[in-house]
Amino acid sequence: xTARIGVVTFPGSLDDRDTQRAIRLAGAEPVALWxxxxxxxxxxxxxxxxGFSYGDYLRAGAIARFSPVMEPLLEQAKAGLPVLGICNGxxxxxxxxxxxxxxLRNNHLHFICRDQKLRVENAETAWTSDYTAGQEIxxxxxxxxxxxxxxxxxxxxxxxxxxxAFRYLDVNPNGSNxxxxxxxxxxxxxxxxxxxxEHAVEPLIGTGRTDGLPFFTSILKKxxxx
Amino acid sequence: xxxxxxxxxEHAAATPDVELxxxxxxxxxxxxxxxxxxxxxxxxxxxxxxxxxxxxxHCSYKSSKVHLxxxxxxxxxxxxxxxxxxxxxxxxxxxxxxxxTFKVESHNxxxxxxxxxxxxxxxxxxxxxxxxxxxxxxxxxDPLRFGAADHPDTKRVLPGVVAGIGGYGNCLGLPNIGGExxxxxxxxxxxxxxxxxxxxxxxxxxxxxxxxGAGNKVILYGAxxxxxxxGGASILASETFxxxxxxxxxxxxxxxxxxxxxxxxxxxxxxKEKLVVGIQDLxxxxxxxxxxxxxSNGSGGMRVTLDDVPLRDSTLSPEEILMSESQERMCxxxxxxxxxxxxxICEKWDVIATVIGEVTDGDxxxxxxxxxxxxxxxxxxxxxEGPVYERPYARPSWQDALQADDANKLPRPATSEExxxxxxxxxxxxxxxxxxxITSQYDHFVQGNTVLAxxxxxxxxxxxxxxxxxxxxxxxxNGRYAKLDPxxxxxxxxxxxxxxxxxxxxxxLAVSDCLNFGSPEDPAVMWxxxxxVRGLADACQQxxxxxxxxxxxxxxxxxxxxxxxxxVVAVLGVIDDVTRRTPVAFxxxxxxxxxxxxxxxxxxxxxxxxxxxxxxxxxxxxVDLERERLLAEILxxxxxxxxxxxxxxxxxxxxxxxxxxxxxxxGKGARLIVPDGLDAFTFLFSESAGRAVVAVPRSEEVRFxxxxxxxxxxxxxxxxxxxxxxxxxxEFTLPLSELRELHEGTIPxxxx
Numbered sequence: 001x002t003a004r005i006g007v008v009t010f011p012g013s014l015d016d017r018d019t020q021r022a023i024r025l026a027g028a029e030p031v032a033l034w035x036x037x038x039x040x041x042x043x044x045x046x047x048x049x050x051g052f053s054y055g056d057y058l059r060a061g062a063i064a065r066f067s068p069v070m071e072p073l074l075e076q077a078k079a080g081l082p083v084l085g086i087c088n089g090x091x092x093x094x095x096x097x098x099x100x101x102x103x104l105r106n107n108h109l110h111f112i113c114r115d116q117k118l119r120v121e122n123a124e125t126a127w128t129s130d131y132t133a134g135q136e137i138x139x140x141x142x143x144x145x146x147x148x149x150x151x152x153x154x155x156x157x158x159x160x161x162x163x164x165a166f167r168y169l170d171v172n173p174n175g176s177n178x179x180x181x182x183x184x185x186x187x188x189x190x191x192x193x194x195x196x197x198e199h200a201v202e203p204l205i206g207t208g209r210t211d212g213l214p215f216f217t218s219i220l221k222k223x224x225x226x
Numbered sequence: 227x228x229x230x231x232x233x234x235x236e237h238a239a240a241t242p243d244v245e246l247x248x249x250x251x252x253x254x255x256x257x258x259x260x261x262x263x264x265x266x267x268x269x270x271x272x273x274x275x276x277x278x279x280x281x282x283x284h285c286s287y288k289s290s291k292v293h294l295x296x297x298x299x300x301x302x303x304x305x306x307x308x309x310x311x312x313x314x315x316x317x318x319x320x321x322x323x324x325x326x327t328f329k330v331e332s333h334n335x336x337x338x339x340x341x342x343x344x345x346x347x348x349x350x351x352x353x354x355x356x357x358x359x360x361x362x363x364x365x366x367x368d369p370l371r372f373g374a375a376d377h378p379d380t381k382r383v384l385p386g387v388v389a390g391i392g393g394y395g396n397c398l399g400l401p402n403i404g405g406e407x408x409x410x411x412x413x414x415x416x417x418x419x420x421x422x423x424x425x426x427x428x429x430x431x432x433x434x435x436x437x438x439g440a441g442n443k444v445i446l447y448g449a450x451x452x453x454x455x456x457g458g459a460s461i462l463a464s465e466t467f468x469x470x471x472x473x474x475x476x477x478x479x480x481x482x483x484x485x486x487x488x489x490x491x492x493x494x495x496x497x498k499e500k501l502v503v504g505i506q507d508l509x510x511x512x513x514x515x516x517x518x519x520x521x522s523n524g525s526g527g528m529r530v531t532l533d534d535v536p537l538r539d540s541t542l543s544p545e546e547i548l549m550s551e552s553q554e555r556m557c558x559x560x561x562x563x564x565x566x567x568x569x570x571i572c573e574k575w576d577v578i579a580t581v582i583g584e585v586t587d588g589d590x591x592x593x594x595x596x597x598x599x600x601x602x603x604x605x606x607x608x609x610x611e612g613p614v615y616e617r618p619y620a621r622p623s624w625q626d627a628l629q630a631d632d633a634n635k636l637p638r639p640a641t642s643e644e645x646x647x648x649x650x651x652x653x654x655x656x657x658x659x660x661x662x663x664i665t666s667q668y669d670h671f672v673q674g675n676t677v678l679a680x681x682x683x684x685x686x687x688x689x690x691x692x693x694x695x696x697x698x699x700x701x702x703x704n705g706r707y708a709k710l711d712p713x714x715x716x717x718x719x720x721x722x723x724x725x726x727x728x729x730x731x732x733x734x735l736a737v738s739d740c741l742n743f744g745s746p747e748d749p750a751v752m753w754x755x756x757x758x759v760r761g762l763a764d765a766c767q768q769x770x771x772x773x774x775x776x777x778x779x780x781x782x783x784x785x786x787x788x789x790x791x792x793x794v795v796a797v798l799g800v801i802d803d804v805t806r807r808t809p810v811a812f813x814x815x816x817x818x819x820x821x822x823x824x825x826x827x828x829x830x831x832x833x834x835x836x837x838x839x840x841x842x843x844x845x846x847x848x849v850d851l852e853r854e855r856l857l858a859e860i861l862x863x864x865x866x867x868x869x870x871x872x873x874x875x876x877x878x879x880x881x882x883x884x885x886x887x888x889x890x891x892x893g894k895g896a897r898l899i900v901p902d903g904l905d906a907f908t909f910l911f912s913e914s915a916g917r918a919v920v921a922v923p924r925s926e927e928v929r930f931x932x933x934x935x936x937x938x939x940x941x942x943x944x945x946x947x948x949x950x951x952x953x954x955x956x957e958f959t960l961p962l963s964e965l966r967e968l969h970e971g972t973i974p975x976x977x978x
Contacts, residue, residue: 011576012484014399018674021691050672052397055484108978111392111667142396142669199671204805205688206671 003223006033006043010064014051022198026216035067044223045082048089060145061091082126083190090192099192101150107175115207116141117169125188130214137211139195146194148176233271234598251278264607272600275545279511286612289746290778296763297773304772314355316774318736320800325429327359330422330740330796332779336478337419341386346394346481348421354507360433361425365687368405369701369794373414375656375976392667397483401676402668403685409656415784420740426689435506437524437559440587447579448489448555452538455479455551485554492575501564508555514548516557521605527590530583544595619752631843633829646958654968655837658879663973677804683726688804696804700726705790706831707846712754713761716793717849720765723797728858729873731808731865732799739776744788746780754791768851812892812947813871819945823917833879834911853916869926876917882910897953898945
């Protein structure tokens with residue numbers, strides 16, 4: 001058997017088809033979810049992909065968070081449904097308070113697209129178990145609102161509880177607090193990060209690396225073995 | 227309060243003596259008289275609005291048409307061409323049932339006035355052209371030219387343009403895979419912001435801009451119509467800038483990429499369900515253009531009720547509605563029984579859609595407002611039968627002196643030390659420096675099909691995941707060459723783009739162009755234009771790559787000073803399997819470097835002459851199109867058969883520039899030996915065309931040499947990939963770290 005992984009398309013989502021491809025390459029079955037859906041079609045996990053949902057008007061992720069699909073998603077995520085938020089998806093998850101902190105405009109004020117080096121800090125979440133803790137990977141980063149910030153208490157808690165999932169290495173590309181590139185919730189089922197693992201799944205395409213594929217194989221193994 | 231009566235057709239006929247503001251709308255006296263003659267009466271205000279924008283230089287090509295005909299007349303036989311010049315964009319067969327549409331356009335004038343919005347809406351416009359053909363847009367490219375890099379105004383214009391391109395394109399989810407950035411003081415006050423887009427579809431999905439079938443409904447969908455961009459095509463894009471006139475900012479449109487993204491998805495879904503008979507995007511000249519072109523290209527007439535157009539501003543007059551260039555709007559012709567489904571899809575994507583008219587069985591375009599008929603014209607007279615000018619042209623008096631000022635006679639470096647210093651100066655000069663500060667503001671990865679992106683020689687996109695079929699696109703243009711000789715300059719632009727496609731392993735198929743020139747009312751500029759078009763048409767014929775469409779941008783001048791003639795040429799290529807592509811970066815130490823082609827003493831218009839001597843004179847490099855074709859065939863065969871691991875075209879900056887780029891990208895140095903018969907200076911800096919440098923694995927050397935020998939292509943072994951510096955034996959050694967600091971530090975230091 002394989003796992004069915006939903007990918008939500010909001011108006012302005014951009015990486016929905018790319019994310020479906022990554023899920024397929026990992027061996028799972030992608031399921032298209034529409035932002036107006038009122039149920040999640042019994043998927044085993046959900047990815048909120050990158051893009052500019054609702055044009056990112058008002059604030060990145062702020063409008064998408066109120067889409068109908070978010071209601072069952074919130075409910076089930078709290079009950080343990082694995083959810084991955086990539087870039088705009090991460091922003092939506094913070095706006096929905098499934099993950100702490102928020103994203104500001106990059107400190108240099110420009111959109112930035114680069115092959116970013118990361119360290120996997122937590123290899124025990126639903127989405128990172130195919131990595132080893134401390135592993136260094138390269139994943140494309142591309143955003144304008146990518147500066148992760150949180151108050152000191154939250155940062156201290158994230159650090160002490162091992163909930164910083166990914167950290168920028170060599171260059172902090174946007175001024176994020178503590179070089180944080182991605183975080184997880186306490187249970188480890190909800191993970192969000194700014195870089196795009198779905199763009200690092202095929203040799204030759206993009207940066208030509210496949211460092212992002214373990215996100216999708218991690219979740220597949222977890223779901224199939226469950 | 228007295229009300230002026232609505233200027234209906236009837237009212238116009240009854241009041242022949244009413245003076246209309248034709249001059250303010252950009253029409254010449256004889257053009258206005260021609261409108262009166264066509265209609266047999268004075269035009270209504272609405273008709274005048276339509277004619278004025280549609281007969282503008284930007285929309286009617288009235289100065290360039292007589293020359294552009296050559297692209298058709300000299301078009302080479304080419305089975306791949308599915309749709310040629312005249313539609314929104316050309317369409318080319320790339321095999322396996324796929325068709326590719328591509329085009330380059332200019333948004334020069336708006337981008338100077340309002341850099342962010344001008345550049346953003348430039349991307350928006352070209353993308354809608356591609357959607358209107360039935361294709362999903364898959365990539366964009368942006369050839370850009372600015373004034374001197376250290377001029378204060380460049381710091382105003384460039385960051386805005388780059389942010390606008392990124393802000394719009396990134397938000398649409400289109401990878402930006404190529405383009406150029408060139409600095410030259412001739413573009414001060416007239417930056418060139420060209421934008422290209424590629425779209426992919428199946429053969430059966432090709433759509434055309436025509437309204438057929440009486441009773442079919444005309445649906446306007448997308449953004450509401452506002453007061454922005456009124457007269458953009460006529461008074462902004464078709465006149466030179468003049469300090470004495472009022473600000474033209476209100477003539478620039480404002481873009482909403484989110485709306486455009488919805489428009490893309492919604493249009494593609496309607497295509498998929500085969501709901502669309504004909505389609506046209508609303509760009510320059512807005513509704514005037516869309517309605518007249520759809521009606522003109524179709525078999526019938528069209529009746530439109532302007533009151534039904536959704537407005538952002540309810541006080542707009544009918545003339546303003548017809549002229550508005552509000553962005554993110556499209557017009558579709560749909561059979562009555564499919565209208566409901568079409569509207570449903572629009573609703574799904576939260577796109578406003580309104581039936582504004584229908585196709586009639588007459589041959590008139592009739593537009594109503596408040597119950598009165600305010601337009602009654604033969605649409606062909608608006609869209610296709612505008613004025614055609616045989617503008618006078620003459621070789622400028624200064625051309626001979628310019629060509630006689632031979633760059634080959636400039637003082638050359640006398641010592642190795644001087645040679646080294648000039649290499650460093652070149653590599654760190656704004657034109658030759660890395661543009662990653664700019665291109666890193668564009669998304670290269672979205673859609674997950676990008677095989678190559680800048681700074682590669684051409685961008686490459688996979689279009690079929692199973693077979694690996696892909697397309698490549700390169701854009702090139704060298705205004706300095708074209709200034710020295712516009713005929714050769716245009717051919718060199720084509721040759722370079724053609725070569726750039728071939729270096730990546732793709733086969734060049736077809737051409738689009740964006741012809742940027744000064745005022746056509748200046749006979750010297752018109753001569754440059756005529757020569758460039760003739761050169762490009764001749765070269766396309768010889769290389770077998772037809773021009774499928776493009777764009778002309780005139781009036782790029784401030785006062786008397788025109789820009790360098792700047793034909794920008796885009797070449798589209800196809801590659802059967804993208805895994806065979808060849809990158810620029812050196813891959814493996816020990817691989818052998820070969821220089822392909824002949825190197826002559828050619829420094830006219832060169833980067834060296836500009837950077838070291840601030841000089842422009844002499845003749846550009848010699849054009850040899852048969853050599854370009856042979857070189858391309860060798861490069862493609864070598865890529866396909868795994869005989870080369872990296873390849874880089876030689877153009878501005880010559881061999882040293884190419885080797886430094888390959889070395890820095892690969893993080894591996896090179897040891898070079900000056901070949902017999904050449905001096906080190908010529909070897910490093912000459913810009914002879916028809917050349918490339920390739921890295922050959924040792925195991926492939928014999929096979930590669932045999933192939934070049936058998937085909938008669940000069941291939942000279944010049945060194946090896948090795949170490950962490952670029953070493954020219956007997957001359958100098960430059961560590962990669964030093965080169966990298968220079969090459970990558972220049973642009974951020976100037977602009978960040």
